[in-house]
Amino acid sequence: MSYPLIRHPDRFTWDFWYHFDPDEQVFHLLYLNADPALVPGDRHHNAAQVGYAITRDFTSIDWIDDDVFHARKDGWDNRAIWSGDVISTRDGCVMFYTSRDGDQDDGMTQQVGIAVSQDFRTWERVEGFRLAADPAFYEVRSVEGDAMAHAWRDPFLFRDGGDSYMVIVANSRSQPLRHKGSVGLLRSVDGSLTRWEALPPAFSPGTFSQCEVPQVYRKDGRLVVVFSCLGRFCFDAETGGLHAAVGPPVGEIDAGFDAPAQVILPESEGLYAARVIPELGGDIVGFDLRLGGLRRVPAQTGYQHVDRDFSMIGID
Numbered sequence: 001m002s003y004p005l006i007r008h009p010d011r012f013t014w015d016f017w018y019h020f021d022p023d024e025q026v027f028h029l030l031y032l033n034a035d036p037a038l039v040p041g042d043r044h045h046n047a048a049q050v051g052y053a054i055t056r057d058f059t060s061i062d063w064i065d066d067d068v069f070h071a072r073k074d075g076w077d078n079r080a081i082w083s084g085d086v087i088s089t090r091d092g093c094v095m096f097y098t099s100r101d102g103d104q105d106d107g108m109t110q111q112v113g114i115a116v117s118q119d120f121r122t123w124e125r126v127e128g129f130r131l132a133a134d135p136a137f138y139e140v141r142s143v144e145g146d147a148m149a150h151a152w153r154d155p156f157l158f159r160d161g162g163d164s165y166m167v168i169v170a171n172s173r174s175q176p177l178r179h180k181g182s183v184g185l186l187r188s189v190d191g192s193l194t195r196w197e198a199l200p201p202a203f204s205p206g207t208f209s210q211c212e213v214p215q216v217y218r219k220d221g222r223l224v225v226v227f228s229c230l231g232r233f234c235f236d237a238e239t240g241g242l243h244a245a246v247g248p249p250v251g252e253i254d255a256g257f258d259a260p261a262q263v264i265l266p267e268s269e270g271l272y273a274a275r276v277i278p279e280l281g282g283d284i285v286g287f288d289l290r291l292g293g294l295r296r297v298p299a300q301t302g303y304q305h306v307d308r309d310f311s312m313i314g315i316d
Contacts, residue, residue, distance in 0.1 A: 006061045007293030012036040014287040015083040015273040029053040033066050048080040052120050058285050058296040069123045076101045083154040091314040092118045098153035105141045108149040134198030139171040147178040147209040154213045159307040161251040164188035167214045172204045181208035194316045203257040209233035213273045217303035223247040225257050240267035242274045276303045
């Protein structure tokens, strides 16, 4: 079986994240988008804004609004919005997003912000929250001579063993140039969504320049971390694409992921920043690198969600 590529009628779209409503059986999508004219030369990355759409199965998409959240000139998040995550809490839907301050360092120092919404269309920032990389384990700005600029983006939240955690794209301080790509790990302090302590990377094998759009799932009682990396930034790996590394038993995320990463969707598929969709049997959805838009792949990975229930937690 093959599924169609679903493109926005007017915008180039790429990374996405979602909240699934089990009662309505609808996926609420938040997605990055920009003017297609900016794609040559990768200029769209500096104009990225967040749109809102809905779908039932990723075979058709209702593109509702291409601008529900964007950078603001008078804030720290003044250089486009990059990938994030959305969870349902007692205060409504909470989005953790990535942005940069163009006046800080080389303009590439990434940090994480929070916004809250009741309807996915109107978002209010949580003022005063700005999560930066911790120098105890992670590079806090771009490193001269490295293959990649600073990385502290694409947060993904979940609960494990009674605590709340976040994985995030990071550059490890302990790995050499060009091999710093890691999946960073943070743990909530006292269950708060605005106070986080950095832990050593969950995954840092020294064989990637970047580990983008990380997600954590479970299968056969163990945790699995999934991330994307293009082939030119992979070392000692089969190929670029969507990778998965099996880790510790559920409830023991602090033990980290030591197993080698395996490719579960090769770069030759033409998709990137893909996500596993447990609600669809573990099929994979990613964006088309050349054309933009989303396409579902019938992978049937069998991956299931980890605990993503934040319904009893609110913003401090």
